[in-house]
Amino acid sequence: MKKSICFVLIFTVSYSPKIFGQGIYFSEPTSSSVYHLPYGGSVGISYNFYHDNSIVVYSYYAKLTYPDGSQSAWQYGETGGWWVTVAGTFQIQGKAYVQSLFGGESYWAYRDPFSFSVIADPPPPPSVYITGPSTAPCDVGTWTANVSGGYSPYTFEWFYKWDCGNSSALTSEGKDLIQPDAACDSWMPINGANSSTLNYYLCGGDSYLRVDVRDATMQFVSAQYFVAGSSGIEPKLAKNLLEEEYVKSVPKAFELLQNYPNPFNPSTTIRFAIPEAGQYTLKIYNIIGQEIATLVKGQLMPGIHKVTFDAGNFASGIYIYKLSGQNVNITRKMILMK
Known part of the structure; x- marks a missing residue:
């Protein structure tokens, strides 16, 4: 009696559960990408995946690492992105759940992390405008220098001058400016006025206020403000009250x-x-x-x-x-x- 022997050959194929940088890529960003962050604003970081034709992708995920080391959650989608408000070096990494076109077990394919840059744009040049009483209050008025742009902190200097075509005016210094000399068409500093707010006594004729502003990098900007004269003190009476003979x-x-x-x-x-x-x-x-x-x-x-x-x-x-x-x-x- 003849005996037959049967051989069974068993072939096994194993798949790595994590394959780094295999088959999935980012079209954006890239390691050479540079994003510009507007001053005081935010910039969008968009990503886009693509993959080799030899695999089928069921799902994509991306994660962002911030300059301080903190990370976003995994974001689902072939495309997506984040809004960021800080500058520095960022990292992005990706993963996808894939399967070979030739069949077999599905697995996770990972895209190696890589870095790209976000650069902070400088602020716009400083600018300033003045708000406050537009008519001499014949009392202590408040004027404000409104500054934007540049780099804080700012320094302030305030000045005043009188319109030479106007006959009389009084300031906090109490100067009798009938036929004025120093303050007529000449800017006079207001002592102690070194903040964004000016509290100052004005009365009488037309006048101008000026504020000079410098930011932390010494960028300079200036603004002027016209203050119309007031009838709060009649010019002759103002002179009477400043001279003993009256x-x-x-x-x-x-x-x-x-x-x-x-x-x-x-x-x-x-x-x-x-x-x-x-x-x-x-x-x-x-x-x-x-x-x-x-x-x-x-x-x-x-x-x-x-x-x-x-x-x-x-x-x-x-x-x-x-x-x-x-x-x-x-x-x-x-x-x-x-």
């Missing part, structure tokens, strides 16, 4: 003038005009209405009067002074700045 002038109406200087430290002069004799008081109040000093109390003759207020014992802040008498009550504000 002290005995008899005014036609009650008037409480802005103190000079203002802001002040520690003393300032307050002038007021009364057209008739009577009992009068001039008192000082803090910002919450508490009386803190009485400068005048008694009988006064018609005329223009002045008195000095010494605030050496008081804290910096806004104070109110009030003239009362003959059924008249007039108040103004002043600023003590130590």
Whole structure:
């Protein structure tokens, strides 16, 4: 009896579960890609996959690594992307679940990570414009320098000048500018004004304010602002109140003038005009209405009067002074700045 022997040959094919850089690629970005990040904005990083014709791809995923080492989640899709707001060196990596065209087990194919760059564009050059009262307030007004662009921090310098065609004006320095000299068409610095906000007393004729701004890299920009004159102080009366020989002038109406200087430290002069004799008081109040000093109390003759207020014992802040008498009550504000 013959015996037959059967041989069975078993062939096994193994597939690596992770094959790096095999068959899948990015068309964008590439290792030579450079993206530009707008100043203060964001830039989109888009990706696109493609693959060899020898494989079938069921799904794509991409992941982004940021300059600080943090990573995005795996993003699904043959195309996609991220918005980024920082500059630096980024890395991108990809993976895809694939199968050979010749059949067999499906597996993950990985695209090796590679780097590309995001460069921060510089900010636009600095620019500035001024906002604030467009008419002299005959009080302390507030003007603001609005800056954009450039590199912070910024430095500020404020200046003023008068329109030579206007006959009279007063500033925080209290200059009598009838037929002015230094400040007529010449820019005068405003001492202590070195922030984006200017608190300043203006009254009288047409004037201009100017602010010079420099950013952290010393880029320079400047702006001017026209302030129309005000009838808050009639020019002749303004001159009267600044010269002793006019002290005995008899005014036609009650008037409480802005103190000079203002802001002040520690003393300032307050002038007021009364057209008739009577009992009068001039008192000082803090910002919450508490009386803190009485400068005048008694009988006064018609005329223009002045008195000095010494605030050496008081804290910096806004104070109110009030003239009362003959059924008249007039108040103004002043600023003590130590």
